[in-house]
Amino acid sequence: MSPNASPVSLTRYLIEEQREGRIGPNLRLLIEVVARACKSISIAVGKGALGGVLGDAGTAGEASINVQGEAQKKLDVLSNEILLEANAWGGHLAALASEEMDHCVVIPDEYPRGSYLLLFDPLDGSSNIDVNISVGTIFSVLRCPDDIATVGDEHFLQPGTAQVAAGYCTYGPSTMLVLTIGNGTHSFTLDREIGSFVMTTRGMRIPEETREFAVNMSNQRFWEPPMQAYVGDLLAGTQGPRGKDFNMRWVASMVADVHRILTRGGIFSYPLDAKCADKGGKLRLMYEANPMAFLVEQAGGEASTGRQRMLDVAPTGLHQRVPVFLGSKREVQAAVGYHTRHDMGSAA
Numbered sequence: 001m002s003p004n005a006s007p008v009s010l011t012r013y014l015i016e017e018q019r020e021g022r023i024g025p026n027l028r029l030l031i032e033v034v035a036r037a038c039k040s041i042s043i044a045v046g047k048g049a050l051g052g053v054l055g056d057a058g059t060a061g062e063a064s065i066n067v068q069g070e071a072q073k074k075l076d077v078l079s080n081e082i083l084l085e086a087n088a089w090g091g092h093l094a095a096l097a098s099e100e101m102d103h104c105v106v107i108p109d110e111y112p113r114g115s116y117l118l119l120f121d122p123l124d125g126s127s128n129i130d131v132n133i134s135v136g137t138i139f140s141v142l143r144c145p146d147d148i149a150t151v152g153d154e155h156f157l158q159p160g161t162a163q164v165a166a167g168y169c170t171y172g173p174s175t176m177l178v179l180t181i182g183n184g185t186h187s188f189t190l191d192r193e194i195g196s197f198v199m200t201t202r203g204m205r206i207p208e209e210t211r212e213f214a215v216n217m218s219n220q221r222f223w224e225p226p227m228q229a230y231v232g233d234l235l236a237g238t239q240g241p242r243g244k245d246f247n248m249r250w251v252a253s254m255v256a257d258v259h260r261i262l263t264r265g266g267i268f269s270y271p272l273d274a275k276c277a278d279k280g281g282k283l284r285l286m287y288e289a290n291p292m293a294f295l296v297e298q299a300g301g302e303a304s305t306g307r308q309r310m311l312d313v314a315p316t317g318l319h320q321r322v323p324v325f326l327g328s329k330r331e332v333q334a335a336v337g338y339h340t341r342h343d344m345g346s347a348a
């Protein structure tokens with residue numbers, strides 16, 4: 001446990017925040033339900049091959065494909081079902097949207113309509129499931145407009161600044177929930193013996209400077225010129241204009257890469273490249289980039305598309321993709337600088 005952490009459970013933390021008037025009882029309940037679902041996913045992930053949950057979803061040799069055109073893993077489908085079932089009874093939610101579903105699921109009329117919208121990436125880093133590397137769940141909470149007759153996908157299309165809560169759960173050597181309700185970013189570690197999340201860092205802070213970057217280098221030749229120039233200068237180290245050597249890490253689970261950056265600094269980027277340019281990027285705005293941007297800003301970092309603050313992007317689709325740069329403030333500003341200078345026509 002970090003020296004500044006108080007030994008409080010997630011439940012107690014949320015009750016304190018409610019007492020302070022920062023959240024209402026419905027948002028508290030919603031976060032508790034998501035956390036409970038994450039515990040179930042953690043158990044399924046932890047069983048691995050013994051639970052029969054590894055490998056691709058689908059039957060009779062036919063791959064199951066999601067709305068993104070990506071093959072689903074069994075755990076993608078199972079995690080999605082766990083989150084849907086946990087939230088289905090209503091009360092706190094009006095509708096849910098997921099990476100794994102084409103459109104939102106609206107809480108049926110027979111249940112009271114809640115005041116929130118929940119978005120999630122039920123299992124992030126799917127390519128790592130079968131090789132026992134950390135994966136995670138990412139979630140974002142928005143308010144549901146109250147002057148509407150029926151809820152639809154369009155009501156989710158709110159900028160990241162409208163998020164009232166965001167978080168992720170990482171299923172690694174330990175299971176950790178990292179949460180913000182707009183009052184700092186805090187981490188909770190699952191105590192498996194007692195079955196509850198216990199706060200292990202209150203107020204995570206990302207160092208402003210870094211010597212570590214995270215990017216999939218195999219895409220280098222597909223990047224735009226400003227990204228080529230930026231990473232070229234990182235690789236030049238002490239011999240180049242940055243004047244320092246950089247280290248590189250790439251887990252290929254956004255949750256794990258962002259968790260490292262929240263813990264010890266760094267910059268994470270999934271830039272625009274020629275392979276994904278027609279889609280706008282690789283990572284999804286509503287349930288990957290925006291919740292991570294909220295967490296990172298609340299920890300003193302920055303998050304950008306390279307050309308715009310991430311949280312200011314006006315969404316146009318539930319599954320919209322964006323380029324992503326996030327992490328240590330000065331390093332994100334440096335990466336954005338290359339894009340700005342390039343777009344202004346000067347040498348990056």
Ligand SMILES: O=P(O)(O)OC[C@H]1O[C@](O)(COP(=O)(O)O)[C@@H](O)[C@@H]1O
Nearest residue numbers: 121123124125126127216252253254
């Ligand atoms: O395999 P690549 O191209 O390096 O992409 C890795 C990225 O894709 C993702 O796995 C996408 O998430 P999903 O697994 O939820 O589709 C990110 O977690 C990760 O940062």
Ligand SMILES: [Mg+2]
Nearest residue numbers: 121124125288
């Ligand atoms: Mg993902």
Ligand SMILES: [Mg+2]
Nearest residue numbers: 099121123124
């Ligand atoms: Mg996913």
